[in-house]
Amino acid sequence: MRPSFLRLLRLGLLQDLTQKRLKFILNIAIFLSVFAIVSTLISISIERKINLNQKKISENNLLIDIASLSIESLPRNINSLTTIINDSKKNNEIMFFLYFTESGIIFNERDLYFLGTARLANLIEDNYEKINMFSDISSFETDIEINDDYKNYLKLREEIKDDKKKFTEVYEKIKQDAKKFTIDQNGIQVIEGDEFYKGLKEHYYQFLKFADNQIDIQIDFLNVLRSLTDKKKNQNIDIRKDISNLSKSISKYILIAFFLQLIIFIIVQLFEVYTTKKEIDEKR
Numbered sequence: 001m002r003p004s005f006l007r008l009l010r011l012g013l014l015q016d017l018t019q020k021r022l023k024f025i026l027n028i029a030i031f032l033s034v035f036a037i038v039s040t041l042i043s044i045s046i047e048r049k050i051n052l053n054q055k056k057i058s059e060n061n062l063l064i065d066i067a068s069l070s071i072e073s074l075p076r077n078i079n080s081l082t083t084i085i086n087d088s089k090k091n092n093e094i095m096f097f098l099y100f101t102e103s104g105i106i107f108n109e110r111d112l113y114f115l116g117t118a119r120l121a122n123l124i125e126d127n128y129e130k131i132n133m134f135s136d137i138s139s140f141e142t143d144i145e146i147n148d149d150y151k152n153y154l155k156l157r158e159e160i161k162d163d164k165k166k167f168t169e170v171y172e173k174i175k176q177d178a179k180k181f182t183i184d185q186n187g188i189q190v191i192e193g194d195e196f197y198k199g200l201k202e203h204y205y206q207f208l209k210f211a212d213n214q215i216d217i218q219i220d221f222l223n224v225l226r227s228l229t230d231k232k233k234n235q236n237i238d239i240r241k242d243i244s245n246l247s248k249s250i251s252k253y254i255l256i257a258f259f260l261q262l263i264i265f266i267i268v269q270l271f272e273v274y275t276t277k278k279e280i281d282e283k284r
Contacts, residue, residue, distance in 0.1 A: 033264055039257040046250040053239045053246075060232040060239075063143070067225045074222045077130060078215055084123055085211050088116045092204075113200035120207040121171055127214045128164050145231055149223040156217040163210045170203055 092112065144150055181196040 028267070039254075043250050043254050043257065046246050050243055050246050050250070053243050057236050057239055060236050064229050064232050067229050071222065071225050071229065074218055074225075077127070078218050078222070081123065081127060081211065081215055081218075084119070085208065085215070088119060089208070092116050112197075113204045114197055117174070117200045117204045117207060120204070120211060121174070124167060124207060124210050124214065125171070127211075128160075128167070131160060131214060131217060143228060143232070144224060145227050147227060149220050149227065153217060153220040153224055156213060156220060159213055160217055163213055167207070167210050170206065174200070174203060 177196055177199065
């Protein structure tokens with residue numbers, strides 16, 4: 001009876017010790033499982049951040065492409081407008097000088113202001129349409145950096161609205177006055193009357209001011225767009241650096257999760273081997 005009792009006691013202690021060890025290992029496995037899940041969730045969160053950053057880069061690139069179209073077109077338009085205005089001023093200055101000399105007999109009020117005013121009117125009307133097309137910044141106005149160029153642009157934008165309204169009224173008045181003084185000479189429509197041409201002097205200099213404002217707002221808008229594209233390009237550089245750092249982090253967490261899952265798999269296999277061996281021993 002005594003040997004049998006001691007043997008049973010030893011077996012009981014061994015079983016109790018084994019169960020404690022198994023319970024300890026099981027707790028470790030549970031802890032590792034939780035840690036692996038946390039690592040996986042962190043990896044998913046980092047991957048989501050990377051996707052959001054890549055989306056932001058795509059949005060910035062789209063904005064840069066749109067702005068680049070205006071950046072390429074605006075200088076040509078500014079140079080063309082500036083050249084025409086300067087030529088008009090030079091021609092008018094030459095004719096104005098000759099007008100008060102002995103050569104003035106070949107020039108009259110029509111030569112001084114009519115041609116220059118007519119040319120400026122067509123140019124200004126065309127540029128108001130271009131300015132409306134270029135200066136539509138409603139889709140990205142919140143991204144624009146607040147600087148002197150942008151403040152000047154906002155100020156000129158309001159002036160341009162007033163200028164356009166005044167220009168439309170004046171240009172329409174000129175057209176109506178031209179009709180009043182137009183006569184038919186052998187089937188040709190001719191504007192007669194010095195009164196009409198003398199009245200163009202004020203409008204000519206007014207149109208020059210409108211044209212100068214058009215140049216100024218396009219220059220300011222060009223600088224605003226360049227500042228915006230530089231800002232977005234720098235943002236993309238910073239975002240790419242962030243993506244690179246996040247990619248390194250996600251690789252670490254994926255590797256940690258992999259090793260933890262491998263350890264859990266080994267523990268599960270050991271448990272399976274132990275339970276199988278125990279069942280075999282009990283049958284014996």
